Amino acid sequence: xxxSAHNLVWGVRHKTIVADVSLSVxxxxxxxxxxxxxxxxxSLLRLLAGLKxxxxxxxEILGQDIARVPRRTLARQVAFVQQNAATDTNVSVRDVVRLxxxxxxxxxxxxxxxxxxxxxxxxxxxxxxxxxxxxxxTLSGGERQRxxxxxxxxxxxxVMFLDEPTNHLxxxxxxxxxxxxxxxxxxxxxALHDLNLAAMFCDRIVVLKAGAVVDCGTPDAxxxxxxxxxxxxxxxxxxxxxxxxxxxIRFKAA
Amino acid sequence: MSIADDKEAGAGWLAIxxxxxxxxxxxxxxxAAAIGDYSIGVGTVFLAVTNGLGLTAADIPPIEQSVVWDLxxxxxxxxxxxxxxxxxxxxxxxxxxxxxxxxxxxLGVSAGxxxxxxxxxxxxxxxxxVSLSMGAFAGAFAAFAMVALLSNGATSGPNHTILAGxxxxxxxxxxxxxxxxxxxxxxxxxxxxxxxxxxxxxVRWPDFQxxxxxxxxxxxxxxxxxxxLDAFTFGDExxxxxxxxxxxxxxxxxxxxxxxxxxxxxxxxxxxxxxxxVPHAARYVVGPMHLRLLPACAAVGAIFLVLADIASRxxxxxxxxxxxVVTAMVGVPFxxxxxxxxxxxx
Numbered sequence: 248x249x250x251s252a253h254n255l256v257w258g259v260r261h262k263t264i265v266a267d268v269s270l271s272v273x274x275x276x277x278x279x280x281x282x283x284x285x286x287x288x289x290s291l292l293r294l295l296a297g298l299k300x301x302x303x304x305x306x307e308i309l310g311q312d313i314a315r316v317p318r319r320t321l322a323r324q325v326a327f328v329q330q331n332a333a334t335d336t337n338v339s340v341r342d343v344v345r346l347x348x349x350x351x352x353x354x355x356x357x358x359x360x361x362x363x364x365x366x367x368x369x370x371x372x373x374x375x376x377x378x379x380x381x382x383x384x385t386l387s388g389g390e391r392q393r394x395x396x397x398x399x400x401x402x403x404x405x406v407m408f409l410d411e412p413t414n415h416l417x418x419x420x421x422x423x424x425x426x427x428x429x430x431x432x433x434x435x436x437x438a439l440h441d442l443n444l445a446a447m448f449c450d451r452i453v454v455l456k457a458g459a460v461v462d463c464g465t466p467d468a469x470x471x472x473x474x475x476x477x478x479x480x481x482x483x484x485x486x487x488x489x490x491x492x493x494x495x496i497r498f499k500a501a
Numbered sequence: 502m503s504i505a506d507d508k509e510a511g512a513g514w515l516a517i518x519x520x521x522x523x524x525x526x527x528x529x530x531x532x533a534a535a536i537g538d539y540s541i542g543v544g545t546v547f548l549a550v551t552n553g554l555g556l557t558a559a560d561i562p563p564i565e566q567s568v569v570w571d572l573x574x575x576x577x578x579x580x581x582x583x584x585x586x587x588x589x590x591x592x593x594x595x596x597x598x599x600x601x602x603x604x605x606x607x608l609g610v611s612a613g614x615x616x617x618x619x620x621x622x623x624x625x626x627x628x629x630x631v632s633l634s635m636g637a638f639a640g641a642f643a644a645f646a647m648v649a650l651l652s653n654g655a656t657s658g659p660n661h662t663i664l665a666g667x668x669x670x671x672x673x674x675x676x677x678x679x680x681x682x683x684x685x686x687x688x689x690x691x692x693x694x695x696x697x698x699x700x701x702x703x704v705r706w707p708d709f710q711x712x713x714x715x716x717x718x719x720x721x722x723x724x725x726x727x728x729x730l731d732a733f734t735f736g737d738e739x740x741x742x743x744x745x746x747x748x749x750x751x752x753x754x755x756x757x758x759x760x761x762x763x764x765x766x767x768x769x770x771x772x773x774x775x776x777x778x779v780p781h782a783a784r785y786v787v788g789p790m791h792l793r794l795l796p797a798c799a800a801v802g803a804i805f806l807v808l809a810d811i812a813s814r815x816x817x818x819x820x821x822x823x824x825x826v827v828t829a830m831v832g833v834p835f836x837x838x839x840x841x842x843x844x845x846x847x
Contacts, residue, residue, distance in 0.1 A: 293738075296742065298738055298741055298742060318741065318744050318745070318746050319744035319745075319746075320744075321744065322742065322743055322744025323744070326742065327739075327742035329735070329736075329738065329739060329742075332735040332736065332739055333735070334599075334734050334735050334736075335599070335601060336734050336789045337784070337788075337789060338734060338789055342788070342789070342790060343734070346731060346732055346734060346735075346743060347743070349728055349729075349731070349732050349743040349744060349745065350743060350744030352728060354725045354726070354727075354728060355725075402743070
């Protein structure tokens, strides 16, 4: 298993936000994390990436308990793409992607040809090579998200976490970003709001409700009318497409 | 967009920039040693310096030797170090707090130093200039300790830390005002006012010796952590995701900036503007990445304060204008040009 979580519990004060979650992700798999607002998607994602410490339970990534792995070592294997990470600093696209090499460089080591090659490849992968000298502030939302993904790729990770990477993007860019993520040669876990996009691009889906896993499986197995009513409180019609992974959800007004 | 955009060109550009800056700094320091109520020729200044270093034994009037070596050179070098130190602290706090308005005094250090200094000047706790510095230093660290405590050892995020700094500043400023109004006379109030605005009068070689160690050790630590500082570009969590031990780095760097600032404030008072503006100016020239930015800040800050000190001594005859007044009056027009040129191109 690439990632496995065992009985994760996390909360603040008297409120439990992630309640006894266990899951596992196979190498190369794209796992979608869906659930209504406040269901604990973002928190779970951060627990899995080691950015929050669970109250109990543990996470193993590539066979190691991440609580015992130094932060920098972990960052060479695991990348995390926040939603809409922003800055006021006047940085260029290349500067941003170069930050991805941070965990691979010691305090005194120079910028190597290998670093440069990784950065160039990452920019190429997200089709932003032509924008490398452009200022961050002048990029569109879709371009910024692509640069964030390039920066994550520059970490040379084996596992990538993405927290609602398609928020605030138009449908073209939503599809473009998710196709890119799916086609990466990585294990990825993506928190998503759009159920149809989750159905289109995820190998498997984990459904969260009130911090607990309600269901887990392939999109066509998980996304049923009953589940949508119970978890998301919507009436919808689920149409199985002509080919697998083409499950489509049509929401009803009442 | 920064001028030093291309990486390879950037390294060469930085070397040229720093080389030029050092030459300008040397000229500025020489001018600072030559200019004053008692004007001394640059040639004599040069000989006085080499005499002082023990390299020559040129025959120049003892009074000129003493003015250059004992008074003006030490003063100019302390000014340079103070400018460098404040600019570095400003750059680091702007990065860690992700706030363009952050400056060395945002953590309450200057307010605490003022209270400590006022306690010495007005209440007469201890006596003499040594204890004034000691009082200021103690006050500065008391304020920093309060901020560290209020922000859980600086782990609670930028805004929380800034608010803790505001609270500490308000408290210590109130204490300062309380002491001055209840216990001070008019002369003491004037002394306090003068000290608060900053002055290089009275600094000597021992001040330089302490400050050179503090500033260079501080700069070295910050340079070692410059990669981590860069990683804060998109915030604390993002830095953590890039493998940076966020809490530890923040605490160390806050401690280093507090140490540098407290040392400077205890020697020369609260010199505003340098720490706020120099990092922005330097960023405009060498870009935002800290391995380049910090040396550039040090160079620009040093030159700026040496020049400001010269101005403070020559603008009004027979008196010295507080250095804080000069930094603002010289700095604002200069900064206005940069702000204008760096305005977003929409």
